[in-house]
Amino acid sequence: MIDFRPIAAILGVLLAILGTTMMIPALVDVVTGQGDYIVYAASAVITAFVGLSLWLAGRTSEVEKLDLRQAFVLTTASWGLLSAFAAIPFMWADTALTFTDAYFEAMSGLTTTGATVISGLDHRPAGVLIWRAFLHWYGGVGIIVLAMALLPMLRIGGMQLFRAESSDKSEKVLPRAAQLAKGIVGTYVLLTVACAFTYAFCGMSVFDAVAHAMATISTGGFSTHDASIGYFHSPAIEYAAIFFMLSGSLPFVLYVRVLAGDFSRLIANTEVRLFLSLVILFALVSFVEQVRGNIAHGEAAMRHAVFNVVTLMSTTGFIAVDYTDWGPPTDVLYFIVMFLGACTGSTAGGMKSFRIAILGSALAQHLRRIIYPNGVFPVRYGGKPIGDDVVASVLSFAFLYLATFLVIGIVVNALGFDLITSFSASITALANVGPGLGPVIGPSQNFAGLPDHVIWLLSFAMLLGRLELFTVLVLFLPSFWRR
Amino acid sequence: MIDFRPIAAILGVLLAILGTTMMIPALVDVVTGQGDYIVYAASAVITAFVGLSLWLAGRTSEVEKLDLRQAFVLTTASWGLLSAFAAIPFMWADTALTFTDAYFEAMSGLTTTGATVISGLDHRPAGVLIWRAFLHWYGGVGIIVLAMALLPMLRIGGMQLFRAESSDKSEKVLPRAAQLAKGIVGTYVLLTVACAFTYAFCGMSVFDAVAHAMATISTGGFSTHDASIGYFHSPAIEYAAIFFMLSGSLPFVLYVRVLAGDFSRLIANTEVRLFLSLVILFALVSFVEQVRGNIAHGEAAMRHAVFNVVTLMSTTGFIAVDYTDWGPPTDVLYFIVMFLGACTGSTAGGMKSFRIAILGSALAQHLRRIIYPNGVFPVRYGGKPIGDDVVASVLSFAFLYLATFLVIGIVVNALGFDLITSFSASITALANVGPGLGPVIGPSQNFAGLPDHVIWLLSFAMLLGRLELFTVLVLFLPSFWRR
Numbered sequence: 025m026i027d028f029r030p031i032a033a034i035l036g037v038l039l040a041i042l043g044t045t046m047m048i049p050a051l052v053d054v055v056t057g058q059g060d061y062i063v064y065a066a067s068a069v070i071t072a073f074v075g076l077s078l079w080l081a082g083r084t085s086e087v088e089k090l091d092l093r094q095a096f097v098l099t100t101a102s103w104g105l106l107s108a109f110a111a112i113p114f115m116w117a118d119t120a121l122t123f124t125d126a127y128f129e130a131m132s133g134l135t136t137t138g139a140t141v142i143s144g145l146d147h148r149p150a151g152v153l154i155w156r157a158f159l160h161w162y163g164g165v166g167i168i169v170l171a172m173a174l175l176p177m178l179r180i181g182g183m184q185l186f187r188a189e190s191s192d193k194s195e196k197v198l199p200r201a202a203q204l205a206k207g208i209v210g211t212y213v214l215l216t217v218a219c220a221f222t223y224a225f226c227g228m229s230v231f232d233a234v235a236h237a238m239a240t241i242s243t244g245g246f247s248t249h250d251a252s253i254g255y256f257h258s259p260a261i262e263y264a265a266i267f268f269m270l271s272g273s274l275p276f277v278l279y280v281r282v283l284a285g286d287f288s289r290l291i292a293n294t295e296v297r298l299f300l301s302l303v304i305l306f307a308l309v310s311f312v313e314q315v316r317g318n319i320a321h322g323e324a325a326m327r328h329a330v331f332n333v334v335t336l337m338s339t340t341g342f343i344a345v346d347y348t349d350w351g352p353p354t355d356v357l358y359f360i361v362m363f364l365g366a367c368t369g370s371t372a373g374g375m376k377s378f379r380i381a382i383l384g385s386a387l388a389q390h391l392r393r394i395i396y397p398n399g400v401f402p403v404r405y406g407g408k409p410i411g412d413d414v415v416a417s418v419l420s421f422a423f424l425y426l427a428t429f430l431v432i433g434i435v436v437n438a439l440g441f442d443l444i445t446s447f448s449a450s451i452t453a454l455a456n457v458g459p460g461l462g463p464v465i466g467p468s469q470n471f472a473g474l475p476d477h478v479i480w481l482l483s484f485a486m487l488l489g490r491l492e493l494f495t496v497l498v499l500f501l502p503s504f505w506r507r
Numbered sequence: 508m509i510d511f512r513p514i515a516a517i518l519g520v521l522l523a524i525l526g527t528t529m530m531i532p533a534l535v536d537v538v539t540g541q542g543d544y545i546v547y548a549a550s551a552v553i554t555a556f557v558g559l560s561l562w563l564a565g566r567t568s569e570v571e572k573l574d575l576r577q578a579f580v581l582t583t584a585s586w587g588l589l590s591a592f593a594a595i596p597f598m599w600a601d602t603a604l605t606f607t608d609a610y611f612e613a614m615s616g617l618t619t620t621g622a623t624v625i626s627g628l629d630h631r632p633a634g635v636l637i638w639r640a641f642l643h644w645y646g647g648v649g650i651i652v653l654a655m656a657l658l659p660m661l662r663i664g665g666m667q668l669f670r671a672e673s674s675d676k677s678e679k680v681l682p683r684a685a686q687l688a689k690g691i692v693g694t695y696v697l698l699t700v701a702c703a704f705t706y707a708f709c710g711m712s713v714f715d716a717v718a719h720a721m722a723t724i725s726t727g728g729f730s731t732h733d734a735s736i737g738y739f740h741s742p743a744i745e746y747a748a749i750f751f752m753l754s755g756s757l758p759f760v761l762y763v764r765v766l767a768g769d770f771s772r773l774i775a776n777t778e779v780r781l782f783l784s785l786v787i788l789f790a791l792v793s794f795v796e797q798v799r800g801n802i803a804h805g806e807a808a809m810r811h812a813v814f815n816v817v818t819l820m821s822t823t824g825f826i827a828v829d830y831t832d833w834g835p836p837t838d839v840l841y842f843i844v845m846f847l848g849a850c851t852g853s854t855a856g857g858m859k860s861f862r863i864a865i866l867g868s869a870l871a872q873h874l875r876r877i878i879y880p881n882g883v884f885p886v887r888y889g890g891k892p893i894g895d896d897v898v899a900s901v902l903s904f905a906f907l908y909l910a911t912f913l914v915i916g917i918v919v920n921a922l923g924f925d926l927i928t929s930f931s932a933s934i935t936a937l938a939n940v941g942p943g944l945g946p947v948i949g950p951s952q953n954f955a956g957l958p959d960h961v962i963w964l965l966s967f968a969m970l971l972g973r974l975e976l977f978t979v980l981v982l983f984l985p986s987f988w989r990r
């Protein structure tokens with residue numbers, strides 16, 4: 025049997041933090057005189073109370089001895105349970121969502137997806153807007169710490185490749201997470217502050233600047249306006265967003281090293297190079313297509329090309345310009361870009377660049393082995409040969425990712441939606457991008473038009489994608505619980 | 508440099524056989540008094556002449572010492588070149604196709620795809636109809652011999668698993684192929700004759716029975732009527748088609764063993780079991796969906812369910828009833844079924860059941876390894892552990908199969924077709940099924956509505972799918988030609 029007490033203790037601490045944070049939207053509503061601050065205060069009390077109870081129930085256990093199986097349960101339970109409590113204000117505040125919709129909105133925030141069921145954002149009280157921003161922000165830093173401290177040890181989809189980056193190979197999860205978290209959280213706060221200042225400097229109100237900075241660095245993409253970044257009609261803000269979305273897409277451990285003076289590591293990193301090369305390549309294609317299709321020209325075409333590729337590949341999901349009518353092949357290009365995603369250990373979703381690199385090398389090696397049956401062709405990453413188990417993990421992950429995408433799309437389609445809606449909903453949830461395509465969930469629509477069972481399915485898809493599939497799926501294996 | 512002489516000699520023999528066979532449609536046209544027998548006679552002379560010249564050019568070489576690289580070139584060249592000559596009658600006979608369309612029709616025949624650009628089949632001369640049937644029939648037996656004799660040695664997509672089935676592990680290709688071919692060709696002829704008799708017994712004309720028997724055992728699917736099997740409005744014929752399409756989908760080596768008295772091998776075969784289980788499962792789903800959707804009931808619903816699942820999963824592509832309006836989830840189910848395909852060493856296309864089994868085992872093993880990092884979990888097939896190289900080959904194949912499907916679909920979409928047309932064209936060509944979906948290439952339409960560049964792309968897709976991707980793709984590697 026799994027000892028649930030350390031899990032309860034940690035969930036308790038996380039809930040207490042979440043509850044305390046609810047006082048911020050309460051304060052914002054008091055200051056702006058909008059909304060209903062009492063909702064947040066009440067939610068805060070409930071959340072903090074449950075958190076405290078859980079902590080009390082589990083505190084006698086040896087939390088620092090958390091083992092791998094407990095770590096699996098903790099990870100999925102964190103996102104699952106925190107979303108339930110983070111949903112409370114969405115039900116009680118003026119958004120008045122059902123629990124299904126509120127849970128979706130909270131999960132969308134904490135997984136940095138940014139798909140929303142709330143419309144009329146421009147006229148909503150500031151409290152609810154800043155609450156959404158905080159969910160992104162917590163989700164973003166949570167996923168970085170998870171990806172650096174936990175997933176490599178859990179050997180999820182080839183992430184064992186990144187175990188070498190830590191000197192500590194022990195199975196004790198918490199000490200390592202705590203040590204890594206410090207540097208990362210510092211960088212994360214620093215980048216967010218820099219982003220907020222830049223946005224304000226470019227003309228956003230202080231409130232919009234703070235909320236969008238939190239949505240940008242977390243590559244979450246919740247905006248305070250229905251028109252998203254397009255609301256500001258400002259090339260300067262779009263360029264700033266491009267820069268900071270890219271910042272959120274790079275491995276945060278590298279920032280820690282750059283701050284320690286080792287700048288070369290950022291440039292030399294295989295994944296960063298591949299990611300930025302793909303961004304440039306796809307942006308060029310999109311630029312040429314816009315000019316060819318007479319949609320835009322010159323600086324505007326280039327800006328929109330880079331913005332769209334970066335917003336989708338970083339899986340932020342901000343929208344500066346509605347690209348739905350650009351037609352093929354731009355729409356298909358954007359579809360592919362969502363699959364790819366950005367770098368490991370960033371806040372971005374998708375399959376991640378390192379897996380794309382390993383997939384490419386594995387296929388090339390396979391072809392060579394067919395020609396030269398007796399040759400030895402190791403799969404390489406960053407010039408170095410990598411183990412067969414990493415290759416098998418990456419191939420399994422890639423296959424399962426595509427299969428999950430297809431299954432979720434098929435189920436949504438079977439529930440009565442058109443193919444574009446079904447499959448764009450599937451990938452936008454799974455890759456944690458946010459906006460979909462098509463008449464129901466396109467860039468100018470939102471997810472409020474979907475029935476409850478689809479909303480639940482997509483909430484689950486966001487969780488699956490954010491936790492890299494296997495982390496959640498192992499919980500469904502009977503043998504996981506048997507030991 | 509590759510020695511092309513043995514390749515030329517074998518291609519020459521194959522062309523001579525193809526040319527000689529053209530006398531059959533000539534004879535049929537003479538007997539029926541329809542069509543233009545002189546077209547076939549002229550095509551026969553040209554084809555046989557070129558074949559003889561090639562044989563003369565290469566005959567001095569040691570054909571029996573064909574090495575692996577020559578085998579690769581020969582395989583792709585066989586289908587590519589024979590399609591060009593098989594296309595001649597389609598240009599000159601009353602079908603009067605352009606070379607592009609004629610090549611597509613010939614490639615569609617020789618790859619047992621059965622997608623057609625010819626309409627008004629019911630009123631075409633018998634010669635052109637029997638010519639199409641012969642292309643299927645040659646393509647079908649060709650692919651079985653290839654899959655049993657050559658692909659395992661070329662280690663294509665995990666096919667090395669089937670090397671153990673032969674006692675001869677030498678790299679000499681031809682002796683083994685010749686030895687295997689004898690038993691297989693015998694079974695193939697026997698099954699075709701049995702199928703033709705059954706069809707005639709169920710009420711088809713002798714001509715229709717022979718043509719459809721050749722299209723059934725080869726899982727090709729060319730019919731002599733625009734309405735395909737639906738033309739006959741005969742449940743008996745539909746049941747017969749189900750039985751013989753299944754016959755074409757099972758591993759032909761097993762028939763050889765069954766004929767030698769070892770019947771248990773057929774029942775005990777892992778791939779056969781999985782394939783038949785999937786057929787039953789999907790047929791049940793389709794049955795329930797028809798009853799639920801009030802489309803059909805009782806025996807008719809069950810017959811149509813089994814027929815549709817078998818025609819698509821065996822990649823035959825016969826049509827008994829237009830299922831396009833059945834809506835989700837049936838249409839998506841049928842889409843998946845096309846991907847899966849049937850057994851290795853049969854005439855069917857798709858990914859093949861043994862790969863599905865290995866994929867499933869590899870994913871389960873990957874999940875178990877995540878839970879028990881120190882456990883040993885070999886991937887199993889048929890209860891026996893299989894090598895890491897086979898698993899990596901299968902995973903690479905599966906990923907490349909999905910990627911090729913997406914790329915071809917995306918290109919067709921970018922050329923201006925809707926998503927359903929684009930992606931159904933991609934999978935129906937790649938899996939060698941035949942009919943597509945949607946307004947342009949749906950079951951009641953044909954491929955004549957597509958522009959030339961799409962037709963060429965789909966011809967290439969049929970070749971790629973039929974030869975299991977890697978066999979063709981290695982030819983594009985510079986290092987293949989360098990040695």
Ligand SMILES: [K+]
Binds near residue numbers: 137340
């Ligand atoms: K996002």
Ligand SMILES: [K+]
Binds near residue numbers: 619621727822823939
């Ligand atoms: K077919």
